Amino acid sequence: MKYKSCNLIQHGLCFFNEMLVSCCYSPNDQVNGGFPPIIYKDYHGELIEADYLFSKINQYNNIFKTGNCPNECLNCFKIEEKDWDEEKYINSITITHFSACNADCIYCSNNLERDERTNNTYDILPVLRNLREQNIIRQGVELHIGGGEFTIYKECDELIEEFALSGFAKIFVPTNAIRYSEKLFQAMTNNSALIFVSLDSGSRKTYNKIKRIDAFDIVIKNIEKYSASESAKNAIFLKYIIIPTVNDNFSEFLKFLSIAKKLNIKNIIIDLDARYSRLLNYNIDYYLIYFVKKIEKISNRLGFDTQTYSFYSQCINNSSYNTGLIKYLISFVKYKLNNRKINELYKSHLYGAKKI
Numbered sequence: 001m002k003y004k005s006c007n008l009i010q011h012g013l014c015f016f017n018e019m020l021v022s023c024c025y026s027p028n029d030q031v032n033g034g035f036p037p038i039i040y041k042d043y044h045g046e047l048i049e050a051d052y053l054f055s056k057i058n059q060y061n062n063i064f065k066t067g068n069c070p071n072e073c074l075n076c077f078k079i080e081e082k083d084w085d086e087e088k089y090i091n092s093i094t095i096t097h098f099s100a101c102n103a104d105c106i107y108c109s110n111n112l113e114r115d116e117r118t119n120n121t122y123d124i125l126p127v128l129r130n131l132r133e134q135n136i137i138r139q140g141v142e143l144h145i146g147g148g149e150f151t152i153y154k155e156c157d158e159l160i161e162e163f164a165l166s167g168f169a170k171i172f173v174p175t176n177a178i179r180y181s182e183k184l185f186q187a188m189t190n191n192s193a194l195i196f197v198s199l200d201s202g203s204r205k206t207y208n209k210i211k212r213i214d215a216f217d218i219v220i221k222n223i224e225k226y227s228a229s230e231s232a233k234n235a236i237f238l239k240y241i242i243i244p245t246v247n248d249n250f251s252e253f254l255k256f257l258s259i260a261k262k263l264n265i266k267n268i269i270i271d272l273d274a275r276y277s278r279l280l281n282y283n284i285d286y287y288l289i290y291f292v293k294k295i296e297k298i299s300n301r302l303g304f305d306t307q308t309y310s311f312y313s314q315c316i317n318n319s320s321y322n323t324g325l326i327k328y329l330i331s332f333v334k335y336k337l338n339n340r341k342i343n344e345l346y347k348s349h350l351y352g353a354k355k356i
């Protein structure tokens with residue numbers, strides 16, 4: 001049956017610290033302070049019952065089937081029209097119920113959480129094992145890691161061993177690469193893991209400003225270590241998250257590309273800081289759209305495989321930006337005038353990094 005819906009509402013699960021939901025993309029959640037599509041509102045690692053799970057999923061998807069959209073999903077860039085299957089299974093899991101980290105990025109959304117960053121959370125492995133036993137997740141399921149820094153998360157090695165190295169799942173791991181994980185490297189070599197390293201800079205000075213830890217050289221060394229096999233090297237995605245007023249300029253991005261060239265990295269990802277995008281309700285200044293389009297072109301011309309990512313996509317989805325030079329010039333001025341407000345955003349910071 002063909003209709004507008006989303007893979008994550010039908011086949012997605014996202015584990016937060018105190019809630020089980022379908023995804024972590026909901027504009028309703030991120031802009032209006034509402035909730036994403038909820039499975040369990042009060043969740044702390046309990047085993048999941050298939051009947052209950054799929055009845056909740058159906059409640060949301062039935063709204064899509066009638067040609068409408070649940071409030072939780074309104075304006076989401078993930079919605080697409082296609083033939084959807086009726087099968088009951090989960091193929092995409094986001095694990096984001098931990099928050100401890102060994103960096104302290106100025107854009108980290110954990111900085112605004114009401115609780116201190118922690119790994120002291122429920123165990124996810126028994127839940128995943130049980131989903132597997134019930135055949136709710138099957139070979140090839142995607143495990144997307146979120147939260148804090150995965151390489152210091154308590155179940156990291158076991159999870160890689162049992163789900164990725166066994167060939168059951170593919171894991172997608174954002175990591176700051178301050179700590180090298182041999183298990184992760186093995187899974188990358190095995191084609192069962194991809195890593196996303198947000199370097200966000202081309203110099204130690206800018207790196208320190210963003211990450212608030214002096215680890216630029218260690219990170220470069222660890223990326224070299226992760227590149228030791230050909231398949232592992234292809235599993236590295238070097239990320240440039242644009243942080244307005246900090247690295248939103250061509251010179252820093254070109255230095256970043258030069259490092260990527262030296263490291264022989266093929267895959268580049270460009271995105272926008274999530275908190276900034278939300279602050280402007282995804283209606284960001286045209287200057288940044290222009291900037292992203294230009295740096296994407298440069299990156300492609302230099303032979304990188306370049307992708308733009310979620311927050312940029314949501315911003316583009318939200319508005320039309322196909323205007324000319326005058327709109328760009330006006331927007332550039334507006335963007336510069338907005339800088340004071342933006343600087344305030346990066347000052348808000350409740351909890352610092354733990355030295356681990």
Ligand code: SF4
Binds near residue numbers: 007022037
């Ligand atoms: S449409 Fe968007 S908000 Fe709704 S489930 Fe899909 S990703 Fe989440």
Ligand code: SF4
Binds near residue numbers: 102
């Ligand atoms: S690496 Fe940065 S953005 Fe990621 S969890 Fe740590 S502090 Fe937050």
